Structure formats: C-alpha cells, structure tokens
C-alpha cells in the first residue's frame with residue numbers, strides 16, 4: 001500500500017488551466033474522496049495519478065517514488081472507470097484474468113485470486129457470463145473485482161456508482177467500504193455527490209474550479225466549512241446563508257427577522273456578511289442569551305418520512321430551510337414561527353471573499 005503526494009500540480013489544455021497548483025497528500029491505506037461540481041478537475045487529477053495524463057507542472061509521488069513521467073503500466077495503480085471499461089467479448093473470468101496474465105501471474109495463482117475476489121464482491125455465479133448479460137450493479141462489481149485481483153497498492157475510482165439505481169447504490173457503498181477495510185488499498189474516489197462523499201471518505205477534498213477549497217474528515221467539513229462554497233456544497237438540505245450588513249462596533253448583527261450575537265473573539269467584522277446555520281441545528285421557540293433568533297412566516301411544509309422540511313419566509317423575502325422531526329405540530333403554512341440557534345452552531349462568512357470568520 002502506498003502514500004500519494006501531489007505537489008504543486010498544474011494542468012493546462014491550451015490556454016485553459018483546469019488544475020491550479022494543486023497540493024494533496026493521501027495517507028497509506030486512506031480512503032480519500034475528491035468532491036466537487038462538474039468540470040472542477042476531479043477526473044483530470046485522477047487520470048494524472050493513473051498516468052493517463054501528464055501534469056503541465058508539478059510532481060506526483062507514489063510510495064515515495066516520483067512517478068510524474070512513469071507510464072501507467074509501471075505505476076502499480078488500478079483504476080475503476082465510470083463506464084467500467086469491460087471487454088464485451090470476454091467472460092467475467094477472462095476480464096479479470098487478462099490484467100493478471102499481462103503481469104505474468106501464474107495460471108494457478110490467477111485461478112485462486114479470481115475465486116477469492118469473486119467471493120469478496122459476490123460475483124461467483126456470473127464468472128462464465130459476458131458483461132452484456134449482467135446488470136449495471138453486477139458489471140460495476142466486476143470492474144472492482146478486476147482491480148482488487150491485481151492487488152495494486154493504489155486504487156482510483158471515477159464515479160463508479162453513478163450508473164446504478166439509488167437503492168443498489170446504498171448497498172454498493174457499504175460494500176465498497178467493507179472491501180476497503182479488508183484490502184487496505186489506498187483509494188482515491190471521485191464523486192460530485194456530497195452524500196456519497198460523506199458516507200465513504202476517511203477524508204474529503206472539496207474542489208472547485210481546479211483548486212482545493214478544503215480538505216478534512218466528513219465531520220470537520222460539515223461542522224467547520226472553511227468558506228461559503230463548502231458550506232453550500234456539503235449537507236442536505238444546504239446550510240442556510242443569509243446576507244447581512246454589519247455596523248462597525250455593534251454587538252449583534254440584525255436584519256428583518258434575524259438577530260445574532262457577535263462573539264467578541266472574532267475581532268473586527270467586515271461590513272458585508274453571510275450568517276450561516278444548518279436547519280437541523282435550530283429549535284422552535286424563543287432565543288436565550290447568546291443564541292440567534294430567526295423569525296418569519298411558514299411558507300411550505302414538506303413531509304419526508306422521518307422528518308419534515310419547513311421553509312420559512314423571512315420578513316425581507318429571504319428563505320431559510322429547517323429539518324424537524326416528523327410529528328412536530330407547531331408548523332402550519334401561513335403562520336408566524338420563530339426559531340433559536342445556539343451560538344456554537346452559527347457560522348459567519350465574509351460575503352466578499354467567502355472565507356469563514358473564526359475566532
């Protein structure tokens with residue numbers, strides 16, 4: 001298993017810079033998720049680690065060796081593509097065996113590895129079938145089996161669950177984690193789905209426009225987003241961000257239907273702010289000392305099973321969304337409601353730069 005380090009990597013296509021001096025370090029055995037919106041450069045970065053693209057500048061190290069210019073076959077890296085890239089004219093067994101044969105693994109060892117991975121990803125009944133006779137989920141497991149059988153020190157996965165229906169995706173996610181725990185392969189996993197990222201990653205790298213916005217454990221990123229972009233991207237529903245003007249020296253920030261304390265430890269605040277709070281961290285009722293108060297008219301109540309989602313229209317027309325347990329009866333569309341948010345769950349961002357303001 002290997003440690004990966006990306007040092008100041010830039011990638012240009014003509015005049016377009018799709019990765020901008022990116023630094024990233026992945027620990028041995030770690031499950032690292034690259035998360036970001038479409039086009040932010042996740043796949044490009046993964047393909048560079050695989051050796052399918054060359055950086056314009058910078059260095060890529062795997063297991064302490066500089067592999068920046070090493071061809072893919074010499075990198076000891078396995079990649080699961082979004083499309084699975086299985087050979088259609090070969091059986092599942094032949095698909096898994098091919099890479100092993102090319103690497104000079106003996107036929108006896110190939111047979112034993114196939115048996116082991118087939119049991120691990122539960123494809124033993126399909127070994128003699130061709131890919132077209134498999135469901136999307138089964139093909140995905142074959143693609144995984146092919147990588148695991150090779151026993152590379154690094155496995156790279158590009159949205160491998162994106163073609164699978166929602167229910168099976170949840171099952172496959174748990175299976176991926178189980179496989180990762182068993183094999184201990186250093187894994188880099190690309191997705192644009194924040195829920196998948198939160199569920200899978202030991203750590204998550206949040207990317208945007210070719211650079212890193214934040215790297216951290218799912219919990220760190222959820223509880224302490226480094227900026228307004230990460231705050232909006234992580235969590236469902238999204239963090240509420242309400243734009244507020246701040247008078248210099250005032251000990252609270254206020255807007256129509258909102259009053260929030262300003263911690264003295266933050267020092268001088270910029271005049272233009274976002275107040276951030278997660279809908280599940282508010283509670284109905286009046287605010288106590290040190291808490292923020294939000295007031296408005298209940299616009300829409302959505303019933304989502306275990307929870308209800310309440311859309312509150314603030315007096316200046318902004319909307320805040322709250323998740324509450326099912327059966328809370330105080331929410332009637334058209335009525336006024338007020339909520340309190342404990343100071344520990346309030347976030348402030350500089351509205352101009354997006355940066356989180358921290359004590």
Ligand SMILES: Nc1ncnc2c1ncn2[C@@H]1O[C@H](COP(=O)(O)OP(=O)(O)OP(=O)(O)O)[C@@H](O)[C@H]1O
Pocket residue numbers: 013016018036037038039040041042043044045192
């Ligand atoms: N060969 C290429 N030539 C020119 N531009 C490219 C090339 N490959 C990728 N790009 C551009 O680089 C940017 C990053 O692409 P990339 O596929 O890495 O994004 P991504 O984050 O993986 O997106 P998605 O989630 O949609 O797959 C995009 O704007 C894309 O159009």
